Amino acid sequence: MNSEINSEISKPRNPKLAFILALFGAGFGQIYNGQIIKAIIFLVIELLLPVFYGLTKLGTFFVGFISILVIGxxxxxxxxYDATTNSKKLKNFEPKPYNTWYYFVGIILGIYTILWFYDTNSIVGVKSFKIPTTSNEPTIKVGDKLIADLKAYDNIKPNYGDIVIFQKKDSLHPWIYRIVGLPNDRLEIQNNFLIINGKKCKTSFIKETKSEEFDVKEYEEELPNGHKHKIYTFKKPFEDNENGEHEIIIPKNSYYLMGDNRDNAMDSRYIGVLKEDEIKGKVVFSYWGETNDRINIDFRNK
Known part of the structure; x- marks a missing residue:
């Protein structure tokens, strides 16, 4: 009699379904197998890992970022593996109250609601994005996949040479450019070259080359804090664009940004100075690109 009752209520677990559910979320496969405590443990681990990454700043350097991907x-x-192997063992599984479809859907919706409000990027402290334009050549190339440190300016102020990710209040997408002017600086631009607080920044010609279809000249520029980086200027400037700016004084808590590709960047010359609260982070390294030499470039020294 007992065996007949057990056979009626027994519902063996389907390993394929356990596999699919485990793909969709931490603990889903375990809930399906009736292992609610294990599912909660796995979910907690999933939520705590980003906290660990954020505290250790693991994602702000290349090896650490790769480690996060491998751990995940x-x-x-x-x-x-746990969900599928355990499901194979549950040939005489007696469903728990939460193994009905409506309970399961409710649990999944509850977990996804938690994850919806759980801002992983902010907790880990990094954001990944891909470069679509040549505005920051030769330093940053089209197709580069970069990591920005979202907590870079929690305790320090932005400085000359920092490549920052920012978002204007009227923009839908983040942009990146290099900081060339700090609050209260007197700044002037002559033929794409900078004069900061009455002193012209040192520039050294490197070579002539191409950016897209344009002939350009490549220079090394040194900012007031000693930061050196490379810039492009068109070999033949546009006739209707003097590409200059009369001396301006940068307001308090604001920064002046320029693209390294000076004749091909919609930077502060066109969108104005950037307020400090519009800066979202600092570009720190690339983890991929269109060629192998774009992997693991540290932009903090570029």
Missing amino acids: FLFRIYLI
Whole structure:
């Protein structure tokens, strides 16, 4: 009699379904297997890992960023393995109250609601993005995949030479340019070259080359704090664009940004100075690009 009752209420777990559910979220496969405590533990681990990454600033350097990807991948593989292997053992599984479809949907919706408000990027402190334009050549190339440190300016102020990610209040997408002017600086631009507080920044000609279809000259420019980086200027400037700016005084808590590709950047010459609260982070390194030499470039010294 007992065996008949057990056979009626027994519902073996389907390993394929456990596999699929484990793909969609931490603990989903375990909930399906009736292992609610294990599912909660896995979910907590999933939520705490970004906190660990943020506290250690692991994502702000290349090896650490790769480590985050590897840890995430291995953790997901383990979740899938655990869910599928345990489901195969549950041939005489007696469903728990939460193993009905409506409970399961409710649990999944609840978990996704938590994750929706859980801003992983802010907690880890990094953001990944891909470069679509040549505005920052030769330093940053089209197709470069970069990491920005979102907590770079929590305790320090932006400085000359920093390549920052920012978002104007009227813009839908973030931009990146280099800081060339600090609050209260007197700044003037003559033929794409900077004069800061009455002193012309040192520039050294390197070579002639091309940017897209344009002939350009490449220079090394040195900012007042000693930061050196490379810039492009068109070999033949546009006739209707003197590309100059009369001396301006940068307001308090504001910064002047320029693209390294000086004749091909919609920077502060066109969009105005950037307020400090519009700066979202500092570009720190690339992890991928269109060629192998774009992998693991540290832009803090570029």
